[in-house]
Amino acid sequence: MSRKFAIALFAVAAILAAPSFAGSVETAAALRDKALTDATAWNILESITTEIGPRPIGSPAYERSRDWAVKKLKSLGFTDVHVETFPKSAWIRGAESAEVVAPVPQKLALIGLGNSLPTPKGGIEAPVVVFNSYAELLDQPPGSLKGKIAVVNQPMTRTQDGSGYGAAVEARNGDAEAAKRGAVAYLVRSISTGTGRAPHTGATWGEGPHIPVAALGMPDADLLASLAARGTVRVRLNLASSINPKAVSFNISGEIKGREVPDEVIVIGGHIDSWDPGTGAIDDGAGIAITTAAAKLIGDLPQHPRRTIRVVLWGSEENGGSAQAYAEAHKTEVPKLVIAGESDLGADRIYQVALPQGLPGLEEVMAPLKVIVSGEPPRHGGSDIGGLQKAGVPILGVSNDATRYFDYHHSADDTLAIVNRAELNQNVAVWASLIYLIADSGIDFHAKPDVK
Amino acid sequence: MSRKFAIALFAVAAILAAPSFAGSVETAAALRDKALTDATAWNILESITTEIGPRPIGSPAYERSRDWAVKKLKSLGFTDVHVETFPKSAWIRGAESAEVVAPVPQKLALIGLGNSLPTPKGGIEAPVVVFNSYAELLDQPPGSLKGKIAVVNQPMTRTQDGSGYGAAVEARNGDAEAAKRGAVAYLVRSISTGTGRAPHTGATWGEGPHIPVAALGMPDADLLASLAARGTVRVRLNLASSINPKAVSFNISGEIKGREVPDEVIVIGGHIDSWDPGTGAIDDGAGIAITTAAAKLIGDLPQHPRRTIRVVLWGSEENGGSAQAYAEAHKTEVPKLVIAGESDLGADRIYQVALPQGLPGLEEVMAPLKVIVSGEPPRHGGSDIGGLQKAGVPILGVSNDATRYFDYHHSADDTLAIVNRAELNQNVAVWASLIYLIADSGIDFHAKPDVK
Incomplete structure (x- = not known):
């Protein structure tokens, strides 16, 4: 059976199974239209960025964000609001600085990567070797970077679907490869499409060996390349950091209880932790604002949909851990988890949604x-639902226009100022109407159509 | 006589006075076309941003920029290259930081304004009062801000001609007005059209009384406004700075000597000093690169134009002083200065030129x-030619598209990364052909047409 035909058959089956279908579509359309001018998402986003600010794991603000979230979900009418904690070692940033010391003194804009080793007391001063791509670094023989600071100045490609990030981000994880070749530190051009000097952080997650590792502002990486083309360049680097091995992370959830089959649950959400230079507006305050507002609008309906909608605010996306913790804590629930979706690519307009089957x-x-319904099932729905996906929970793919997302993400510029309120609301409209349709339907997304 | 008719008459007179007119236009067109692919301007700009970096008065880099300039002008074939020094007290930035301490701790991105007083040892901690416009602050009675940190969160309007800056920049100079009302410090939203967190500095130039004064990142100003709308907000502020009253500034010049009337001089240039957070690429490395490259291309011609072209790299624009020093040093020369022009609005495309008369x-x-020749004479040609203009030297108006200029200027983001090479060369093409036409003409711009 062809995939398209299979989808059509399932659609017909679903219509036959749901006598209230026409009413569902009408309600979804009304939700959509209401969402376009509703203030809930903006207010949530304004609240978390203003009252909490950056929320890196291990910070006092991260702790405050937990209490903020519980209070916010309760005040918006969610039920069964609770916090699920899990152990998660925290990397904590200290003072950081870097500068060219020869041939001419120039300050460098740079930010340590999560999990970086600190530099020794007094810092590191060493000559740099600049590579124009990560592949170039990987081509170097062992020992060839002995005593050097390895620099990769590889640009990222701007794309609507964010695929340029996937192609470039491997370079952020190059500290071990540089270390294996003898480097004493590793500096990578920020994985960003921007031109600004604000560097973009992120985690490095390799097995090691570890060395101090940081991301450079885009012009700073270019500067090192330009200077290196003229002769020897020496850089001084100071990166302080510490580890709290006993830190605790959390996933927080609340529900809009289904009216007929409350144990069938649609899981949606975003992550509440953020990197520290900005206020975590697009990564991922927006995700929690959008999905929470969408569910709240559904909760405000005179009649809840048939199934339960659960909003999860995952607590450790940037450093990993919440996806596994959530999947582990909810493994017995998997057959009842109808579908899972995450909003974690900012608040610019959604241009496409993808489902495992027709709806x-x-x-x-x-x-x-102006949202296309993809003819292909989604492959990836967000890091935090990765654990559920692995466990067999069907996933949603909701595609934001990511053209400008990587100008800002993980940098100081990730603030409320870059969020377009109308586009934020378009996101809420998509999520509210989409989730309502799923929650009021009887479709079993676990059942795989006979895909060719 | 109508202005248009007067211009037409002058144009005819000029044609009659210049038998080589057709040849001039042909040469100007050839210069224009060569400039569009010439590497000189880019190389100058790359050199100063890479090898010197930020060049604030009073810094070692500023001293280095002088030697760089002399060497560069000589190597490009300029003659009579020399440095004219003048005394100029230097304000020198120290460590700076600010944070919200209540109701919730949040770091603030901020940069001290030039000439700010330092905060007392241990900093200042005080409640803030936020005004949405500078006019609102001016409406406050004396004493009403006693013990407070005054904050003005006034946005700047984006315009092609940069006029939004003129309308907004007065607010940057509000420290005295805040002090008169009792404020202990003054924080102003950066005078910028950007959304980024990198704050934009600039000088404050008022008579006093003086208090510590700094510019906030745009999201940081919004954050203070949002928090203040919720209740009392306390901010801690540390601004260190010092003054070197014995510092020396300089204007540097070099010439392409005229073949027939070398004592008739066209003065063009940009300023070599810059603010410190970026590398001074668009403000104003671009200006010196564009005008130097334009003059160099003219100097490379088999035959120099009739009059002399002098490129001046003014040394103290950001804190004022070079315009007056230059005018003073060259006051006896005024009748022989044919016209003066400055490039100091970045490197985005020029859309208009304006002259006192037709050419x-x-x-x-x-x-x-795609450059329009304005039907109106220019009113302002750049800060550094202000002294000459006052002394009676006719001026050129060359209008860059300033739509995005104020996203970057005076901030860390003013680097080579934001310069578009093709637009930089369009600038060189405009300046080279325009200046050549003037230099090879016999027009006396001092003679005023009978303007109605």
């Missing part, structure tokens, strides 16, 4: 939002 | 560059 009425509801 | 062939030469 009656979806094209009709999405059309005024 | 035969100019429209024809500018047309392929």
